[in-house]
Amino acid sequence: MSRGPESDDPPAGRIADLDETDQRILAGLRDNGRVSMSALAEQVGVSRATVYTRVENMVARGVITGFSARVDPRKVGFGICTLVFVTVRPQSWKSFRGRVVEMPQVEYCAVTTGQHDAMLLVRGRDVAEVHEFVTEALSVLPEIKAVESVLVMDEVVSRAFLLPDDIPAPAATTQQVGMTRFIRAGDGHAGLESL
Secondary structure: OOOOOOOOOOOOOOOOOOOHHHHHHHHHHHOHHHHHOOHHHHHHHOOOHHHHHHHHHHOOOOOOOOOOOOOOOOHOOOOOOEEEEEEEOOOOOHHHHHHHOOOOOOEEEEOOOOOOOOEEEEOOOOOOHHHHHHHHHHHOOOOEEEEEEEEEEOOOOOOOOOHHOOOOOOOEEEEEEEOOOEOOOOOOOOOHOOO
């Protein structure tokens, strides 16, 4: 389907344009997803109508993908968290994805680079429950070639999401590409810039 020039959606692979007000709204929602539009407007320093319109616009553009409560896993009975790294057999990705989506024990799954093909975050009431899931439900899947489990000892940081302003901008004085380091020509070396 072609998109007309009036579409607010960014092309695939390009981030949505968010101004400072949008980012302050998202930061407010990150701190308290149940905040009223009036309170959020006061916090951000704009009108309630502006906040409401911008939130609705970010939902329509897919910037905001939903609203949900954050739950402490231990307080609902999940005392064990495990990272399970799996190697997927070639030509089995579609089937693997379909199976993982149907597994309620999997809180999160990401396709990765490196030694393993995917990482799953699995929660359980105790070690025995996680062990049973990994050995009797996950590792026996024909799509999976190898499994490695790592028990999480402590969850130090868990952020709902990051915003561009959360991460400091890199210093622009040097540019490093691979193992080669380029330093911009300074005063007296202006002729080097044209080389």
